[in-house]
Amino acid sequence: MSKRIDVEHLNVYYGDFLAVQDVSMNIEPRSVTAFIGPSGCGKSTFLRTLNRMHEVIPGARAEGKVLLDGDDLYGKGVDPVTVRSMVGMVFQRPNPFPTMSIRDNVLAGVKLNNKRISSSDADDLVESSLRGANLWNEVKDRLGKPGSGLSGGQQQRLCIARAIAVKPEVILMDEPCSALDPISTLAIEDLINDIKSDYTVVIVTHNMQQASRVSDKTAFFNIEGTGKPGRLIEYAPTSEIFNTPQKQETEDYVSGRFG
Amino acid sequence: MSTSTQTSQPGPGVSPVRRSKLTRGQRPRWLVPVVGVVAVVAGAALAALVGFGIALWALFAAVIFLVVGPLAVGLIEGSRAGKDSLMTFLVYTAFVLAVIPLVSVIWTVLVNGVPGLTGNMLWTSMNGVTGLQDNTAGSSGEVVGGAYHAIVGTVSITFWATVMSVPVGLLTAIYLVEYSQGGWLGKAITFFVDVMTGIPSIVAGLFAAALFGMIFGPSTRTGFVAAVALTVLMIPTVVKNTEEMLRIVPNELREASYALGVRKWRTILKVVIPTAISGIASGVTLAIARVIGETAPLLVTAGFATAINWNSFSGWMTTLPTFIYYQIMNPTSPTNPDPSLQRAWAAALILIIIVMLLNLVARLIARAFAPKTAGR
Amino acid sequence: MSTTLSARKPGTSSSAGGRAGDAVFSGLSLAAGILIFAVLAAVALFLLLQALPTFTAPAAEITGGAGFFSYIGPLVVGTLIASVIALLIATPVGILVALYISHYAPARISTPVGYVIDLLAAIPSVIYGAWGATVLAPALVPLYTWLSEHAGFIPFFTGPASQTGKTMLTAGIVLAIMILPIITSMSREIFSQTPKLHEEAALALGATRWEMIRVSVLPFARPGIVSSIMLALGRALGETMAVALVLSSGPMIASLVKSGNQTIAAEIALNFPEAYGLRLSELIAAGLVLFLITLVVNMIARAIIARYKEFSGAN
Numbered sequence: 001m002s003k004r005i006d007v008e009h010l011n012v013y014y015g016d017f018l019a020v021q022d023v024s025m026n027i028e029p030r031s032v033t034a035f036i037g038p039s040g041c042g043k044s045t046f047l048r049t050l051n052r053m054h055e056v057i058p059g060a061r062a063e064g065k066v067l068l069d070g071d072d073l074y075g076k077g078v079d080p081v082t083v084r085s086m087v088g089m090v091f092q093r094p095n096p097f098p099t100m101s102i103r104d105n106v107l108a109g110v111k112l113n114n115k116r117i118s119s120s121d122a123d124d125l126v127e128s129s130l131r132g133a134n135l136w137n138e139v140k141d142r143l144g145k146p147g148s149g150l151s152g153g154q155q156q157r158l159c160i161a162r163a164i165a166v167k168p169e170v171i172l173m174d175e176p177c178s179a180l181d182p183i184s185t186l187a188i189e190d191l192i193n194d195i196k197s198d199y200t201v202v203i204v205t206h207n208m209q210q211a212s213r214v215s216d217k218t219a220f221f222n223i224e225g226t227g228k229p230g231r232l233i234e235y236a237p238t239s240e241i242f243n244t245p246q247k248q249e250t251e252d253y254v255s256g257r258f259g
Numbered sequence: 260m261s262t263s264t265q266t267s268q269p270g271p272g273v274s275p276v277r278r279s280k281l282t283r284g285q286r287p288r289w290l291v292p293v294v295g296v297v298a299v300v301a302g303a304a305l306a307a308l309v310g311f312g313i314a315l316w317a318l319f320a321a322v323i324f325l326v327v328g329p330l331a332v333g334l335i336e337g338s339r340a341g342k343d344s345l346m347t348f349l350v351y352t353a354f355v356l357a358v359i360p361l362v363s364v365i366w367t368v369l370v371n372g373v374p375g376l377t378g379n380m381l382w383t384s385m386n387g388v389t390g391l392q393d394n395t396a397g398s399s400g401e402v403v404g405g406a407y408h409a410i411v412g413t414v415s416i417t418f419w420a421t422v423m424s425v426p427v428g429l430l431t432a433i434y435l436v437e438y439s440q441g442g443w444l445g446k447a448i449t450f451f452v453d454v455m456t457g458i459p460s461i462v463a464g465l466f467a468a469a470l471f472g473m474i475f476g477p478s479t480r481t482g483f484v485a486a487v488a489l490t491v492l493m494i495p496t497v498v499k500n501t502e503e504m505l506r507i508v509p510n511e512l513r514e515a516s517y518a519l520g521v522r523k524w525r526t527i528l529k530v531v532i533p534t535a536i537s538g539i540a541s542g543v544t545l546a547i548a549r550v551i552g553e554t555a556p557l558l559v560t561a562g563f564a565t566a567i568n569w570n571s572f573s574g575w576m577t578t579l580p581t582f583i584y585y586q587i588m589n590p591t592s593p594t595n596p597d598p599s600l601q602r603a604w605a606a607a608l609i610l611i612i613i614v615m616l617l618n619l620v621a622r623l624i625a626r627a628f629a630p631k632t633a634g635r
Numbered sequence: 636m637s638t639t640l641s642a643r644k645p646g647t648s649s650s651a652g653g654r655a656g657d658a659v660f661s662g663l664s665l666a667a668g669i670l671i672f673a674v675l676a677a678v679a680l681f682l683l684l685q686a687l688p689t690f691t692a693p694a695a696e697i698t699g700g701a702g703f704f705s706y707i708g709p710l711v712v713g714t715l716i717a718s719v720i721a722l723l724i725a726t727p728v729g730i731l732v733a734l735y736i737s738h739y740a741p742a743r744i745s746t747p748v749g750y751v752i753d754l755l756a757a758i759p760s761v762i763y764g765a766w767g768a769t770v771l772a773p774a775l776v777p778l779y780t781w782l783s784e785h786a787g788f789i790p791f792f793t794g795p796a797s798q799t800g801k802t803m804l805t806a807g808i809v810l811a812i813m814i815l816p817i818i819t820s821m822s823r824e825i826f827s828q829t830p831k832l833h834e835e836a837a838l839a840l841g842a843t844r845w846e847m848i849r850v851s852v853l854p855f856a857r858p859g860i861v862s863s864i865m866l867a868l869g870r871a872l873g874e875t876m877a878v879a880l881v882l883s884s885g886p887m888i889a890s891l892v893k894s895g896n897q898t899i900a901a902e903i904a905l906n907f908p909e910a911y912g913l914r915l916s917e918l919i920a921a922g923l924v925l926f927l928i929t930l931v932v933n934m935i936a937r938a939i940i941a942r943y944k945e946f947s948g949a950n
Contacts (some may be wrong), residue, residue, distance in 0.1 A: 056835060058742055071281045078281045085841025095832035099854035108850060109840035166840055343843035350739050353731030360812045361755050364766045430667030438661050448668045451675050457933040459873020461900045465922040469681040477911065491674060524660035552759025555875035555900065559907040580761040587765055587880065607762045614757050
């Protein structure tokens, strides 16, 4: 249920503009990897290239290799749809489907993948996914209500439940807590700790405390100035990044002397 | 297919030459083009069986492609991919279907209209032109008579309709946006404007005819009656568009003006309207372009004239659309309708050119002053 | 936005001349708004007054000799047939073309294609009518002949087929072409307003393009699609010239490939110029009926939109 990701010399462009330059990294299965760095350093863009969601943005393209257990996501003839059903994603702002009930939201991906699912199987899946997202107790009495009626934190956990219901190999999270209050943030962080035993989790965050709380390894991205591409500066176990960084830039950033 | 790739994986990274699991079970790239070629050939064969024709050939080929293509994709990649490619093909087919009539209409008007676009057409009326002249036109080749009177009628009727509808439409929109403050009257007016939008054009014509018929006696037909009918059609368009344009004027501008102690009416006149003017002007131009092509209300209000009449308040008038209509339905010479058809298509070409020019002008206006409204 | 305006009603300070200006200006704009009522009331009133003789006249004097309702009945049916044909064709094609512009065409192409569809809307109806009568109708004759020979057992295709092609089906096709831009341009607008968040949510779950559209775009756009179809229906019901020029009218029949049938709008346009007396008020009464039908259609459209708004208003 969990795969490793190897990125080799990846460049990301918006049209002619080089947004992210020459990133290589290995992400281990069943781990949490955090991407940190100042705004505009390309960490979210890079995250999107891990399941080809950057292709939704007009003009965006990636060069290089992203290997999912040895298979190149950008290989000839690879369908992005296949990639995305293996690599799920949770977005910055919670985005449950507004016209669907809570139950249907959880089942949305499954119904797409595998049209006929018996209703008892569906019930089980809804329950296990919502339990997996620590949301079951809060919503079990109103599964038929629209998902958009939940609080922001609940909506975000619903989106996580929706992502894990399709049983992906990897879950990408793009600043999943930036629109949430502190209590909801804590709930999501707990959740990330719980699910890392089953999934490879990659999370982009602006919050360095969050990175140190949830992640096993941390990647620091930086940008030299406007118009310059973002680069991967340092990638190491989280404790090392925050306590004994190898690069001066990293130390400046994590100690708050910069940004 | 994604589920199968998940379940049957042979251990990570065994050998570098194995085929990527991500592309397993995908259609070969040549599949869709080959299906396309097969469909064209089979379509030709089928069409030949029934009686060959280009339209029939295209129809058969399209149907075969739409059935076989998604089926083939579906068999190889699973029903989801099949459905996806079916929808993709359908979307492209629909687009082609929508463009065919447009191309055909414009082509028809150009081919039939250009030969008739002579000095006669533009600068003479149909006054005194009878079937006799049309019958001799066949031998001499020159068609006499033209649409000058219809151009005059179009210009004057549209002018009066614009003069009446623009102030009413503008002021109503100003009331709705700046004064009504969500009250019941504003809601009621919005509702009735919506109702007015739905009035069929022929009914608007009947209304004007009935109104003037009651006041000035039955069968009162002048250009002005037609202008009243067009006004009824034009007001809701102007209101709706102006309302939209006024609403996107940022509230900060109004508040800035009020904070300077400027009166509300001066704020509207000096701040709000100048900010939105390009959108409003472009909307009015589009409304004119719309009513200038109206035919039905004019049939029942303006009568039918063959001579030039500049006076909208007395006498019958012809406009370009009614000119086209009558030349086709009642040719000047019933035994030799070709000269009439030529005049009709030439008039259609003139009408299309006018409408397209108005649309172009509307776009240019909107673009020329666009920065003013962009400060949202 | 207007609520913030109400909080700061101007007119407590400043010069007296300005205050008069305020009164005059607000009065003028109010008067314009009221004029809309007046016009609409006048439309209804004058049509009603002029139509009145039709309802009081003896049945035998009405065209057809059997009273107004047996005169108007077939016309209503004809109007509905033409509009239904037009909707059946234009709805799927229009929505698919809108999807093409919003989600399938490359960005470079989609804007010009949008212009082209708007162009389709700008062409005056009389030109569509002329094109339908001279180009489309003759082109369809072989199809009609084939249909009446091979599918004649279906009442819609009973032969012998018209040899001019000026039939109800042709009129319906021309109407479909005319209302297509209404459906396309409104749907396209709504499709492209679909929140990116919802589209990305579907794609991130591994949805194909069509599944993404089905899950996120169509539910979001449904009320807009319905209202665009209703508006198009309103236009089709009242459209005159396409039918007047294209249809060779006659008594009500089921076959769509023979000449016959008539719509209210075309009946008025064809007969009004020579009408007087009772015939005149008959036609005005027919116009009143058309007005009422389109009114009902518009009301239904609005009711549907309002209901959908309640359902999807949670967001």
